[in-house]
Amino acid sequence: MKHFLSFLVVVFAGLFLALFIKSSRDPSKETKPxxxxxxxxxxxxxxxxGPWLRTQFEQTCDCRVEFFDxxxxxxxxxxxxxxxxxxxxxxxxxxxxDLEMAKAGINWKTISVQNLEFEDDAKPAMSSAEFVPFDFGVMSFVFRKSELPQFPKTLDDFLKPEWKGQIAMQDPRTSSPGLQFLLWLIQVRGEDGAWEYLKKFNPQVKAYSTSWSMAYGLFTKGQAATVFSYTTSPVYHKVEEKNLDVVAVELNEGHPLQFEFMGIPANCQNCELAQKFADLVLSKDGQKVIMEKNYMFPVIKGVKDGTIFAEIPPYKLRPYESVPSQAERERLLRKWSALRRME
Amino acid sequence: MTISRGIFLLAVLTLALPYLLLARQIGGIGLPETDELLWALKNSLYQGVLSSLIALIAAFTLMPGLWWAGPRLKGVLSWALLLPSLLPPLFVLLSFLAWVDPFPVGLIGVVFVQGFMNAGLAAVLLSRSIEDKLQGLSEMAAVMGAPRFLFLRRSFRLIVWDLAAVGIAIFAFCFASFSIPLVIGGGRATNLEVLIYEKVRISTQMGEALGIGLVQLAIMALVLLIPSRPARLEAARAERLHLVASRWGLGAAAVYVMIFWLPLLKTLPESFRAIGQIEGLWSQIGELALPSVALALGAGLLCLLFLLVFSIGYPQNPIVRLVRGWLAPSTALLGFAFIGWGDASPLITYASVLALLFFLPVFRLGLDRRLESLEPQIQIARTLGANDFLIWHRVVRPQIWGIACVLAGVVSLWAFGEFALGRVMLSQNLNWALLSESLMSSYRIEAGLGVGFLILISGSLLFTFFWRLGHVGR
Structure with a gap:
């Protein structure tokens, strides 16, 4: 029975440890909101x-900020x-x-954004009073310039034989950048043209990864010569790695935009605090931190002035058109899946 | 109904819990378009069959090395060969990406990596079975001067059932594999498990996801219904199989181990440097150390408890076939079934669900055949009038305690590195695996790998703890 007793001791010690950790974080013991x-x-x-925003907010709100992943x-x-x-x-x-899905499932409050001057590129994304963008990115292909004698200028350049199996892409069914690429193609070439293009483009793709990070990992590990990412990605390599070799290319077709939004659910418990937190996120200091930590563009004017982000040349952008409905996207994704199965 | 049968029924119901929860949440079960389902099924079958074939063929090059090694070296070598199949697949992938450039993303890549990962496992499992079967024959053949090839040819039929059993076990792993086809399938090797994930993620088509999960379950049940001959439990033999032992096999095993370890060791300094460059990361790693260990330890202990409970009422009747064929539920489905459950007491809930996720694979890996082999002893004890509990306490438990502890150690190692389930279930970075995944999804791949090394080291230590536990009082 000796080992059995040891086993029981260890079980209860483990459970006690787990309970101890849990109780030390019990939110019901909080007195502050x-x-x-x-x-x-x-x-x-x-x-x-997040951590910077939390520290700043807790200094003035007489509350505690709890983050949920x-x-x-x-x-x-x-x-x-x-x-x-x-x-x-x-x-x-x-x-x-995501906004259509979010609106369908839950009611949201209006977020006040008075007296804020938004970047011109961000203004088209301000059509909803419930969801306000807090950063954005311009999508493009990212390269190591030392490996590339000549930059591609159009999407058709990626169909050349030298790109076969060299492009790291994201799966549009599971990754937002991947969906961006598919809808970009449809915007640029029309639906039929996009499918025709994809038939020729798919052999050039090393992998359709399920997430941006997996695709980017293939690029950084040298398994792919290019990856579909953000024009701000090279800034990360410059700042964190002092690597000036990574660049984002500009294409004649113009580039799509990706926005990140915030919203306050109608059933919020601390709605005033939530609005104040949104104010902090959209403040110049908050925007600067988000820009520097997320490596995305700020939505508020003047924030990137004098920073490395201001050195990124302006890319020709595609107009921010209305987003296809969820049902329409599902139809397109089913067609995309069928195309992949036929390979 | 006896108490033991009641306990067993309760355990089976626990395994069904995720499916019951999902059925309640979803309200209906569906299936995707036939083309899509058949395509994923074809990929699952290809991956299962080809990966297990590669693993078995590679195992035959590794086994002579195991037989050539002395007892002490053999223990170390067995552990080294098992490691690729025990560690989070991320590490194996990184090794391959370092060696194979350009890496063949798609079905070939998936089969190649899964075959490699499981070759060591196949070698260790098969070598033990073959030692039991052929030890005496090998000695006699050596004395009589039989050539090696003739011996192998003539004795092959004696090990066919063992070969099939190991092949089916590896087929089951690869057929329902998730991480490898997800990462290196590149959209071209979508199997049933990945299709479930896609259904959940694209438009929360949970009904279809559950339907695919049940199809997968039914196929695995059919495969595992293939009759097998019970293993004989024999005393371990330390002697070498002289006729088939080979130092070349030892060389092959060394190459196998180096393929796995060299690239990882090469990136080690760079990974730790990257951690140091991120402000506050070391302190966060420190804060998450205790929850990481508690989670993995908890998952291992709960799994050990499940294994012991299961062994109490393990019946020798058709129900056992159901349990053998019962697949661990898909990670994505399991996560969604328990979404929100982890908020009140995340450590305990998450550890329980991890144990539920990993229990069946380890049960089939090590305990199933061991329990089956005890059947004659149980019958004799029953004939002599012993009750179920006495039989379990005096006959079953002492003989399964060691292997059950090793299997619990494997679960704790897997639990250390699991992040896909946690990402769905939890709303906080509760352990190192989730931290590592967060780092990798925000450019900081090297730092994520550094945290991965900590997982590797700590997981190995925890495994050793369970292994030692298996020796206490046996």
Missing amino acids: VLRVFASSSFIAQWGP GADSTILMQRLKSEARVGADIVLGFDQY
Whole structure:
């Protein structure tokens, strides 16, 4: 029985440890109001903008900020709808394709953005009073310029034989940049033209990865010569790695924009605090931190002036058109899947 | 109904819990378009069959090395060969991406990596079975001067069932594999498990996801219904199989181990430097150390508990076939079934769900055949009038305690590195695996790898703890 007793001792020690850790974090013992912020893991991580925003906010709000990892939008929506969940006060991290799903499942409050001057590129994304963009990115292909004698100028350049198996892409069914690329193609070439292009483009693709990070990993590990990413990606390599070799190319077709939005659910517990937190996110200091930590463009005018982000040349942009409905996107994705199966 | 049967039924119901929860949440079960389903099924079958074939063929080059090694070296070598199949797949992938450039993304890449990952496991499992079967024959053949090839040819039929059993076990792993086809399938090797993930992620088509999960379950049940001959439990033999032992096999095993370790060791300094460059990351790593260990330890202990409970009422009747065929539920489905459950007491809930996720694979890996082999002893004890509990306490438990502890150690190692489930279930970076994934998804790949090394080291230490636990009082 000796080993059995040892086993029981270890089990109870483990459970006690787990309970101890849990009780030390029990929010029910809080006396101050708690602002519950749902955001992506990279936003709330130690190296993301979340910790700075929390520190700044807690200095003036007489409250405590608690971050919840929303993972991605699908999981986030499940969490927000789940009966077992405590509600969120503010949610950050929807992109333009998530808004329809978010509106369908939950009611949202209007966010006040008075007296704020938004970047011209961000203004088209301000059509909804419930969801306000807090950063944005310009999508493009990213290269190591030392490996590239000549930059591609158009999408057709990627169909040349030298690009076969060299492009790291994201799966549009599971990744927002991947969906951006598909809808960009349809915007530029029309639906039929886009499918025709994809038939020729797919052999050039090293992998359609399920996430941006996996695709980017293939690029940084040298397995792919280029990756579909953001024009701000080279700034990361310049700042963090002092690597000047990574560049984003400009294409004649113009580039799509990706926005990240925030919203305040109508059933928020601390709605005033949530609005104040949104104000901090859109303040010049908040925007600067988000820009520097997320490596995305700020939506408020004047924030990037004098920083390395101002050195990024202006890219020709595609007009920010209305987002296809969820049903339409599902139809397009089914067609994309069928095209992949035929290879 | 006896108490033991009742306990067993309760355990089976626990395994069904995720499916019951999902059925309640979803309200209906569906299936995707036939083309899509058949395509994913074809990929699953290709991956399962080809990966297990590669693993078995590679195992035959590694086994002579195991037989050539002395007892002490053999223990170390077995552990080194098992490591690729025990560690989070990320590490194996990184090794391959370093060696193979350009890497063949798609079905070929998936089969290649899964075959490699499981070759060591196949070699260790098969070598033990073959030692049991052929030890005496090998000695006699050596004395009589039989050539090696003739011996192998004539004795092959004696090990066919063992070969099939190991092949089916590896097929089951690869057929329902998730991480490898997801990462290096590149959209071209979508199997049933990845299709479930896509259905959940694209438009929360949970009904279709559950339907695919049940199709997968049914196919695995059919495959595992293939009759097998029970293993004989014999005393371990330390002697070498002289006729088939080879120092070349030892060389092959060394190459296998180096392929895995060299690229990882090469990136080690760079990875730790990257951690140091991110302000506050070391302190966050420190804060998450205790929860990481508690989670992995908790998952391992709960799994050990499950294994022991299962062994109490393990029946020798058709129900056992159901349990053998019962697949661990898909990671994505399991995560969604328990979404929100982790908020009240995340450590305990997450550890329980991890144990639920990993219990069946380890049960099939090590305990299933061991329990089956005890059947004659149980029958004799029953004939002599012993009750179920006495039989379990005096006959079953002492003989499964060691292997159950090793399997719990494997679960704790897997739990250390699991992040896909946590990303769905939890709303905080509760352990190092989730931290590593967060780093990798925000440009900081090298730092993420650095955290991965900590997972590797700590997971190995925890595995050793369980292994030692298996020796206590046996």
